[in-house]
Amino acid sequence: MTSYGALPTHSQQQEQQEEKAPWRERLAFEVAEVVSVIICVVFLLEIILSLIAFGPKYYLPGWPHWKLHVFDATVVITTFILEFILKGKEREVAGLLIVFRLWRIVKVIEAVILSISYTHEEELDRLKESYAKLEDKLKIEQQKNTELQQQLQQQ
DSSP states (O other), rough: OTTTOOOHHHHHHHHHHHHHHHHHHHHHHHHHHHHHHHHHHHHHHHHHHHHHEEEHGGSSSTTTTTTHHHHHHHHHHHHHHHHHHOHHHHHHHHHTTHHHHHHHHHHHHHHHHHHHHHHHHHHHHHHHHHHHHHHHHHHHHHHHHHHHHHHHHHH
């Protein structure tokens, strides 16, 4: 036992650090839970907005990658529901759904790649149109040149 004003012993310092550690871990865990819910809500909003923007056909056969969209929606909705239903150890087991959330990263990367490829396709289409116009102008100028050469030869 230490008296007032005495320095704590090594074992007492360890006890104090051990008491602080669980508090820090709980805080980190709670912050991670809040961040997880926020991310889940953002993904849920994305699903709702895609449903509004594209309609139900976005999740039906006939739409490109419809199976991936359905799988994505299933993972996000399931994760969102489990975030609020499960507590304690059950919730830790449900944390395995994080693996499926990594799927979201794949989806984001896919969307970026598709948007870049669409941008390049649009630019390529514009360049093809410009090329076709230039070819037409070249043909017209070649015809004018031929006509002028014929006029010079006739004189």
